[in-house]
Amino acid sequence: MEHAARSHPRVEACVVVAPARESRARHLVAFVAGDVSADEVSAHLRERLPGYMVPADVRILEALPLTGNGKVDRLALTEQARRTAGQTGPDDPDDTPRGPLEALVAAVCAEVLERPEVGVQDDFFLLGGDSLTGTRFAARLGSLLDVPLSVRDIFDLPTCAQLAKGLATDPEHGPRVVAFAETVARMATEDEGDEGDKEDDAAEAGEELGAG
Structure with missing residues (x-):
């Protein structure tokens, strides 16, 4: 290098x-x-x-x-x-999430990369990601959304915006994934100001969608 x-x-x-x-x-x-x-x-x-x-x-x-x-x-x-390292966040307005699914994908990405936040147009690998963290990102997001994801998907769709679009337009999983992200966002809004756990919100959202 x-x-x-x-x-x-x-x-x-x-x-x-x-x-x-x-x-x-x-x-x-x-x-x-x-x-x-x-x-x-x-x-x-x-x-x-x-x-x-x-x-x-x-x-x-x-x-x-x-x-x-x-x-x-x-x-x-x-x-x-x-x-x-990791002390700055996205300062470009175009990097802010456009919708609940982009926000959810960006939150998981930031968690995996151990950054306060990431821009939805930022390339995962230029932010410090590699094949190992890419595998963790795919596994974490895939588990949360209950969809099959691999590190190849992260290589092919390296920004959160691209990945969210790919998930949303998937003919098999797209509608359910979008609904899940909207439910998580709604629960987070309802709990604003509380000390609630986002992981619990996501779990409750999954149970709610599974029951529907």
């Missing part, structure tokens, strides 16, 4: 670190020095690496920190990445 990034003509140096989250899952963060933007580096890497190998977070620095011996201080960069 570092070699691929340094092949960009305006990248002077690059270090990729993988700080662990609380669950001990790791995510990739690339620190880059050079007259280049984070988007340019990400695009350059996507042309040369599989999606799961492209760092979800690319940060541009004036210069990489050095140790007393003049070597890149990877420990300092790892600590910086750990302190700031």
Whole structure:
């Protein structure tokens, strides 16, 4: 990854670190020095690496920190990445959920990636997801909605908006899945201000739909 990034003509140096989250899952963060933007580096890497190998977070620095011996201080960069990982949410209005199903898919995605929230247009793998977290995402969402999902579905529909649309338009499961998400949203609205558990809301919604 570092070699691929340094092949960009305006990248002077690059270090990729993988700080662990609380669950001990790791995510990739690339620190880059050079007259280049984070988007340019990400695009350059996507042309040369599989999606799961492209760092979800690319940060541009004036210069990489050095140790007393003049070597890149990877420990300092790892600590910086750990302190700031996942602290920002979506700030694009188009990234906000459009309907209960998108909101539900985004909530599960954020839970799996251990982020406060995710944008519905954000690519799961560019947010730090990989094949392992993709498998967990598919299993968690599939179990919640009672539909067959695999990591292949996450690769094919990597944004929450795309995945929600795919679920909603599925001829076999779509109507039931949409109704389930609407029931969860209604219960959450009714319970607003209470200390209710969202997992309990989802379970109650499932029981309600199963009885119908």
